[in-house]
Amino acid sequence: MENRAICQTQFGEAEPIEVLEFLQRPKPSATPGHAVVKLTARPITPLESFFIHSSFFAPLQKPVVLGSEGAGIVEEIGDNVTKSKAWGPSCGLDVSRVPGFSDEDASQMPINPATVYAMLKDLSVPKGDYLLQTAAASVLGRQLIQLAKHQGIKTINIVRRNEVKEELLALGADEVIDSSSEDVAARVKDITSDKLAYAAVDAVGGRLTKTVGESTRSGGVIYEYGSLSGTGEVVLGLSDLKRNVQLKFWSLFNNEASLIPERRQNIVAELIKLMQEKIITLPPPSKSYPLTEFRQALQHSEKVTGGAKILLI
Ligand SMILES: NC(=O)c1ccc[n+]([C@@H]2O[C@H](COP(=O)([O-])OP(=O)(O)OC[C@H]3O[C@@H](n4cnc5c(N)ncnc54)[C@H](OP(=O)(O)O)[C@@H]3O)[C@@H](O)[C@H]2O)c1
Structure with missing residues (x-):
């Protein structure tokens, strides 16, 4: 060979x-x-x-x-x-x-569906509450929309192009916000009746994270799992830190659930089923x-x- x-x-x-x-x-x-x-x-x-x-x-x-x-x-x-x-x-x-x-x-x-599955498991967003995500037009973002919907979690999805809104709504997104033309924090406040998002996942970083922080409830968690902005930095407002909004690095590669072989086997079996049933595509x-x-x-x-x-x- x-x-x-x-x-x-x-x-x-x-x-x-x-x-x-x-x-x-x-x-x-x-x-x-x-x-x-x-x-x-x-x-x-x-x-x-x-x-x-x-x-x-x-x-x-x-x-x-x-x-x-x-x-x-x-x-x-x-x-x-x-x-x-x-x-x-x-x-x-x-x-x-x-x-x-x-x-x-x-x-x-192997990677994106498992990441979506493990992040949702770790976040434990209650059914009916809102999860906020950035880069929602990515392959992973779309799979997150699908699995969250299946689990009864509502999603607010930040994109950078208006054209993808309809596609994401058709996939099951509850709300889609175009950060290039809309006031994200104001829209999230409006959608959640001032409760803000229960938790957030951010693959962009840079200044967008500040907006994500402003849109996450006091004591809520933001998982930083990518750096698509290319800055290698994240910005979080002092007032959001004061509200105890928590920013955490999250990676499949050091995630406890995906590192324990028995748990990984369960994740794989569950994911294959979800993909066979076309819940995640x-x-x-x-x-x-x-x-x-x-x-x-x-x-x-x-x-x-x-x-x-x-x-x-
Ligand atoms: N931490 C982990 O364990 C883990 C595991 C898997 C993936 N990831 C991360 O998850 C992210 C998505 O992965 P993927 O494979 O799904 O990617 P992908 O589909 O190849 O995605 C890139 C998409 O993200 C959007 N995007 C790119 N730069 C952006 C920016 N600056 N602001 C807003 N949106 C932006 C683009 O949307 P448009 O369509 O608008 O151009 C593009 O379609 C990546 O950052 C990847 O590294 C992390």
């Missing part, structure tokens, strides 16, 4: 296109407790951009193989592999059987590129809008 991978070979200021190479790698073999999987499809996610831009893997030995999730065929199974474990993040990917799904769908199942990819054209794919992925992924096949 030929083994090639997209690798990050330099860290620092250079653009992703300059720091990535398609390299021949040693062929892996299935050591005890492990399987060798030949990947057939992988989405490019904002996580990849974050890893590359932030030199996240700089402490590791170069070259670093990139990629956070994917679908493929198990080619070899090591000794002592008695069952498939739950899926999981990035390097040292866990493996899960996903019968009945296309490779395109299966490749997008996976968008068809906006375009697929062969692995060798990863540079074009990466450039394209930075311009994609509308809740769909670029896949490498």
